[in-house]
Amino acid sequence: MFSRLRETRSVTPPAGTSSSVAERLDEQTLHASQVPWSTVIWNDPVNLMSYVSWVFRRHFGMTREDAERAMLAVHHDGRATVAEGNREAMERHVEAMHEYGLWATVEKAPR
Structure with a gap:
């Protein structure tokens, strides 16, 4: 349950470092619970x-x-993000929204 995400910060590799090593300096391994999700x-x-x-x-x-x-965002834009957090919590919110009769999904939150 690990996900590889690219950091958007710039890192200057030490002189003489190959480009593949420099690219890996920008990556960070995150546990699935650290990846933000939204309802x-x-x-x-x-x-x-x-x-x-x-x-x-x-x-x-x-x-x-x-x-x-x-509610107005849902009505006018067709959708609204109402919660953000770990995936398990967002899945519980979606399930609850389905029980209320609303259409809901889980998406990766923009970083």
């Missing part, structure tokens, strides 16, 4: 906007304003 809610033609907002307040503990903002 994405998708727009659907079934649920009322007031219900979606209520679900966000109830399940994620969002304020009324944050829940309304996320």
Whole structure:
């Protein structure tokens, strides 16, 4: 359960270092639990906007304003990221959203 991610920082290799060694200096091995994931809610033609907002307040503990903002993002943009964390936690959120009748998926969070 390890993932290789490239760091975006620049590293100056010591003089005389081959290019393949220099490339490996930019890599860092991360455990799967360190890779950030997100829960994405998708727009659907079934649920009322007031219900979606209520679900966000109830399940994620969002304020009324944050829940309304996320619900409007789902409505206007077709999707909204409502949580970020380790994959297991995001999968639990997605499962809960499915139980509420919402369309949700897990995605790798942008770094």
